[in-house]
Amino acid sequence: MGSSAPARRERLLSDPDVFRYVAARIVSLTGSAVTFIAMPVLIYGITGSATWTSLVIVAEAVPYLVFGLWAGALADHADRRRMMVGADLMAAIALATVPVAFWFDSLTAVHVLVAAFVVRTIYxxxxxxxxxxxxxxxxxxxxxxxxxxxxxxxxxxxxxVPTLAGALIVVISPASIIAIDVLTFVASALLIRGIVRPLTGARPAQSTLRLSAVAEGTRFILRHEIIRVMIVIGVLVAFSAGSLMAILVVWADRTLGVQEGDWRLGMLFGAWGIGAVVGSILMPRLMRAFGGARAALIVLPFAAASGVTVALAETWLTGALAIAGWSLMYLVIATISVTLRQQVTPERLMSRVMTAGRMATFGVGYPLGAVAAGALAGVFDTDEAVLVCQLSLVLAAIIAWLSPLRSAPKRLDVAEG
Known part of the structure; x- marks a missing residue:
């Protein structure tokens, strides 16, 4: 009989280097959760505009499209530990300009968007x-x-964190709350620096970074039919996520009657986390039982239904329940896609392939969803805008069931680079 998931997790965390890595990611993502709430609220408070609010998502997503391939190629050539530590420290400096500007009464919406773009580029x-x-x-x-x-x-x-941040926003400016994220970047850098084992595997001798090396990860994806389909699905799922996150604050205000400073706004964001916790427990079980490709086939129709449910919510409670269901499905699909790519990709191409996938999802799908939601919310009711954008999940489910995922083996081996 195989060991339980809690036992496997305990064994992983008993490894000091894995513990430092996981702690660094959780600390950093905790800070990002604070900024995730504070940035849209900050922009909406400054401008009162759904379009400006959606631009926060765009500013955070476009860097993947512009810099993703180069970042992946660099990470396959450079020392990954040094690259991660340096990026954390630079992001801390860039993000710190937001609370500092606020404290000196000189913060503008443009400054917030530029800071979001710079920090995301570093990320x-x-x-x-x-x-x-x-x-x-x-x-x-x-x-x-x-x-x-x-x-x-x-x-x-x-x-x-979202619940606490939602409560803090009532008494503290969102700009000041962002200072918490600055500290988490520094903490993450220190934890990663403390990892003893290498974070870079054995590689063949590599020449100077060239354009052909930059595109190699993309060529690998185009040759691998399962990964190729999962990338397309990932773009559609990211479109759904980008659209929902871009106007979540606006949707809460106009449709659910939950305004800036209301504690229920934190509860709505907290529902996202609750659904994702359940998804993180469910995902490895689904992969062990069915394999990644077949697990995606099972989950995608439920994801499509959850997206429509969000659009139909009329109260903050039904909205929170719908968001919890949506985030559960989103985390399962997103994590399956990431794990599949990591399992089949050779070490020498790992960062390029992974970043190319992230570029497609967060550089194309996510910002397009944000732009679409912002534009639609300016013309139609926000619940109608949410419904139209969540139809991307229906398309993702259809594509999956018409694709080679249906005949994919349970276990996928490392492909030739």
């Missing part, structure tokens, strides 16, 4: 190194459990 380079570091640290066999552990731990924090 693209961090993430490129991070996506390649985890398989090296834990090994491919332990990837589903490790990814679920990181996702589950971070979302436990995200369950508590």
């Amino acid at each position: 693209v380079f961090f993430d490129a190194a991070n996506q390649g570091a985890l398989p090296t640290l834990v090994g491919r066999e332990r990837l589903p459990a490790a990814n679920a552990l990181v996702a589950g731990g971070s979302t436990v924090a995200e369950t508590v």
